[in-house]
Amino acid sequence: MNRRFERVAVVGAGLVGAGWAIVFARAGQSVSIYDAQPAIRASVMDWIRDSLNEMERCGLTRDVPSILARITVSDSLEDAVAEADYVQESVFERVDVKHRISLAIGAAIRADAIVGSSSSGIPASEFTGDVQRRERFIIAHPVNPPHLIPLVELVPSPWTDPSIAPLLRDFMESVGQKPIVLSREINGFVLNRLQGALLNEAWALFDAGVASAADIDRTVSEGLGMRWSFMGPFETIDLNAPGGVADYAERLGPLYHSIAMDRRHPAQWHPDLIERVAAERRQALPLEDLASRCDWRDKMLMMLAAHRTMNQSDDSEDA
Amino acid sequence: MNRRFERVAVVGAGLVGAGWAIVFARAGQSVSIYDAQPAIRASVMDWIRDSLNEMERCGLTRDVPSILARITVSDSLEDAVAEADYVQESVFERVDVKHRISLAIGAAIRADAIVGSSSSGIPASEFTGDVQRRERFIIAHPVNPPHLIPLVELVPSPWTDPSIAPLLRDFMESVGQKPIVLSREINGFVLNRLQGALLNEAWALFDAGVASAADIDRTVSEGLGMRWSFMGPFETIDLNAPGGVADYAERLGPLYHSIAMDRRHPAQWHPDLIERVAAERRQALPLEDLASRCDWRDKMLMMLAAHRTMNQSDDSEDA
Known part of the structure; x- marks a missing residue:
């Protein structure tokens, strides 16, 4: 890396922001956290401590006190970002909210700072057009939670300085994340386009009565998803x-084209369909058990992350 | 289960058939294997022994000698299937080959036997129409290798006895596989339709220059695939x-619909595109290293299977 990052600011300290704080602090960065809500500022360190302790129990971190010592909570946005080399913004995903915070961040950062937004779908061009230093802003979209799932999508806006994406890619690699770089803004970015393509087919199969939602889920969780947890779709084929x-493409391309041709007239996920999927899900998992199932998911992710750490995927072909 | 399965015949003993033999024998079934090629009949037990030993080293099996003792290789198709409760056919995936072997199997089985074909795409109606006891035939499509990836798609033909799919579902569960049941034949079944939807989007994104094949792969292997290795797309959302x-559907349905609308005119994976993807893959992994990378994949699958066995997914909501 031809540029040193040492100080990171995290703006917005919900689950995503707090997860980012763990990512940067465990990699040795000094992290200052700011959130507009005093209640969140007051509780975020407890959440981070609990998460780190649980990660330590799974073998995912060690020396929790040192990591915690690198994190401070700031009562002012300006104080949090003023000296930062990198700012990770993770406020609520609505254009007006992103716009307001970006105006404030742009006015308070150093000229050579970089600002990444955790936006999962709103491109930076929709909220940074009139922001100071708008050429320093980019999307850095994580998967939730960022301290357990390493992928980060970097999506430059039309006015993002071209040097930023490669620089941020290197930085993200250096803190243990797995960044990808999009050449330009596109609706849904890459991650949600891939997820959406599979989801649209899943909903269409359910709608046509081909299989139950549980069986469609099982096709992924007991089949496709096992390979995809350590190699992507191109490497798989x-x-x-x-x-x-x-x-492979020569032999099976025609089959996959015919599948695409079946879906030339995509239907909305219409209310009746949503109701039927929801009815099956609520039968399997009552709404009051949703929160505990989310805890289960996070535990499963943590154990999978620990498994991956112990059995490092040979990533050498990506070098 | 209201019907007992004790004897299984495996017809076609390539990698898929040999994997199936492991599935059934480790669950306590007596397995007779037949392959038309004498060289395969002569070597299949060595392959099975090696695989079981490696599985034992990963903690996936124990008492390999007992498992091996339940498997015999038969020199005749008729001997192999005559007494079988269930026949798993895994011959080469071509209609004429499937048809010829199905004629022979149909003439040799008991009246109450069930025959499942490992066909990954050809529906049973294309090769069982004039077969004796055709109502006993169904598709039982595994993911490769079946002894490490548990999903099995059961796809009845229009003339499959309606009692067969539920019976075979129970049997597959009882041997540790994870079956799903399709209500009817559909092009690509469920697994390859879901894979195809994601692949089609991946190829289109690459074609449009949005991201490299390596970055698209990474989006899955370091992002989406982690969740999908233990829960399906519906549970994820x-x-x-x-x-x-x-x-979720109310808020994000419109985004996913707009993504589908972008793909209303699906292109073939055209030769120039295939060449560019292949060039990037061959840069990352020369063709002469493909075989050793396949060994790596199987090792990764084995370690993941061991991880899943040790950290049993709480499947109770599927009960």
């Missing part, structure tokens, strides 16, 4: 034909 | 909104 991806 | 899937 590359390894699924003796001659690699070209061989 | 159900847990991603305070009010569950209905809440």
